[in-house]
Amino acid sequence: MSIQHENPETKDVICPQKRIADLMHHAGNKFCADCGTPEPRWVSSSLGVFICIKCSGIHRSLGVHISKVLSLKLDEWTDEQVDALAKLGGNTLLNKKYEACLPSNIRKPKPHSSIEERSEFIRRKYEMQQFVDCDDNLSCPIIPSQGRSISLALAQSSTSYYNSFMDKKPSEKQQSKHRIGNAFRNSWGRKDSEHKAAKKSTSLAGMVEFVGLIKVNVVKGTHLAIRDVMTSDPYVILSLGHQSVKTRVIKSNLNPVWNESLMLSIPENIPPLKVLVYDKDTFSTDDFMGEAEIDIQPLVIAAKAYEKSNINESMQLGKFVASNDNTLVRDGIISLDEGKIKQEISVRLQNIERGELELELECVPLTQ
Template sequence: MSSGKKKLKDLLQQSDNRTCADCGAHDPKWASPTIGVFICLKCCGVHRTLGPNVSKVLSVTIDEWADEEIDAMIEVGGNSSANSIYEANVPEGVKPGPDASIDQRTKFIRSKYEHQEFLQQGLKISSNKTTLQASPSKKLSFRAPSSSSAPKPEHVDGAIGHLKFTILQGANLAVRDMLSSDPYVVLMLAEQKVQTTIQRSNLNPIWNEELMLSIPEDYGPVKLQVFDYDRFSADDIMGEAEIDIQPMMTSAMAYGDASMFGDMQIGKWLKSPDNALLEDSTVDIVDGKIKQEVSLQLQNVESGILYLEIEWIAP
């Protein structure tokens, strides 16, 4: 079995992918790499009527998959991630069950994917690929799962602690190639520089990647930049922003061991004309950890939003 097919099989084994994304039937054997969902045979028939520009369907066991099709499935993350977007506002009783008629399936699936009736307000998914486009005032419904395998920070003499930056996703990033871009994110503080992986041909990438920085005593703002990777020339800038970590650091120093406290807000970075915030960013104790959600309007660029989460890691 090729490494790509093994990745696809491993993704299929996740619990949320063991039932059809559209009707809940068990053991789906079909998938739509255009959308990123696993579906049953009955729902697959409806997907075929949508056309490959909306939903290209492939057999998980029989068809040959291109590497980019497998990567597209992995990038979405499975049925739960996709449905958190496509079914964000689905009315109660509208979603069909495994025994639904073909008419019920057709009505629901067309409403869900073709007409996009159940998306969060302010979201739109383009017809040529699964990309999310958000209005600047709306945050996408995506949360990074917790991970115990965050990369270790670089050693910095006199570090007073560490910050874990989870780069969640971008929206409406700038075009730097012919029709798209190959974006990656860079964070810099003092002499440290860390970056995400490159997302190929994606203006609305989902990274969900953790980057670690050590915090020196004389820390300043963290500089964030987004670049378009270019194999044959210098990478093009796709926007930048500064992250003021003072509210996070002040809160972390004041509360010490956050596990002693219940969930509550302990600080705030306020949106102003002088920063890149889309909205006020609160510092909170959540499940015994100090965290901060940040939404940034990238600066010095025609468009681009970046969503991330910061977590304090004591030394």
Template sequence: MIEVGGNSSANAIYEAHVPDGVKPGPDASSEQRTKYIRSKYEHQEFLKPGLKISNKSVPQPSPPKENSFHAPSSSSNPTPKPECLDGAIGHLKITVLQGANLAVRDMLSSDPYVVLQLGEQKAQTTIMRSNLNPIWNEDLMLSVPEDYGPVKLQVFDYDRFSADDIMGEAEIDIAPMLTSAMAYGDASMFGDMQIGKWLKSHDNALLEDSTVNIVDGKVKQEVSLQLQNVESGMIYLEIEWIPP
């Protein structure tokens, strides 16, 4: 219920098509209430036609490995394209907006770039030379497999003659967005509204709660992250769900 925006939003999904006289009234017995609740959530009898919400467990992230990824020259800026993996359930367009107060890894500054990883896929931004508050506004695309986990984000400092230095990392839980997007189906049929939320907690890198919204017929989410395992640094993103 939290992921789809609370009780009212959950009811809008799970009670979209309740026949007259089926929903228990104030004087209904415990047996009638239990039957209705199981029909509503477990059997999903009142959803929009053709909609089925799966509740799969999200795999845990693998332990971090030593960085062996090296960025290409900052002069290259290819147009991002979906990898269209077999069995992909859709795509994420992740706009890396900007970084703030990033860590110093050279003499007085750093040459940062961002790497996103989902499963075996990797996508990266261009390198921003000597900039601790870079503005990328750069779109990266990732295919979403059926057994998706979190998106891993890492920031590196580009070094020409040695391995690139890590400048912090974070994980993006995409389950709230995908759960909400699949529950509502065709977002173009709805007006602008909030449909879900990823809540800030001590277990994640969020700077603040991140809401999932339908905006101009598209499912979008703004994410602000405090980089982990580093002395300082924040990254700001916008994520858009692109259905297959």
């Protein structure tokens, strides 16, 4: 499956995006590895499987320690990433591995299958790896009558990745009381009761429908807290419901520039986007460096309104006004720019002595 470069002099002619397109057209990769939906536009770069938008939401809920999801078209790929993906072998080879002992009484999801069916199958396939080794799992201990209880147990286990980071927070750290966008959210007609319902609806990871994707560009941190002798090694965790992704660690820098884009699926009942900053320690627990919560509901509503409109020119759609009542460093603008709904956010980190974080949000429809 690997792509052969013509020679060292022409290697840069074959750009990573062109190589990705070539991989997409391999026979097995033309259909989602988990449900068979044609023309999958997403890939688990860690597992190597090409997947559809619906299955990608389940993969994200597994955590990046199991499945790191990237867009084949929206994300920027490097040659090294494409090399690693090609070496994994593609859908045909990987399904032979992960479905090697798939029992006859277990039905693989179809393109029309529900989120519940996808979630149960995908978790068994990758998280539990129950179908991998026929020699070790000849009986494949999956009892159909226990499907509901197994599904619940697997769904609850998906929070372990996020909790592993949350456990690193200091015991004295207080719950965040600051959420960006409350006033603006209410102006769009969202009630507090809806937010409570959102929390309840996301209690089972992967068991919800998704309304879109949010692309978060973690731009930079400013004047972050010192957690080592004179500096820190900061990284950022983004969490939306039961999905968590994180940036790379930047060594010895209190003003780090990540400029790193991460993608999360947006559940139907939209929870706040949680932002956590930590200092990476090699021989001890990572140190907490601040947090913030961002209400993305107004951004999603603006994106939905744009889809139903005929607007083509760039324009401002809304604004969060910075004040003493919120954590904004400056006004946060929701804008339409070249057909994309974006929002620039700069926040003061909470429950820490100092630090600011700059983010760029983009709402991506499921059709992309």
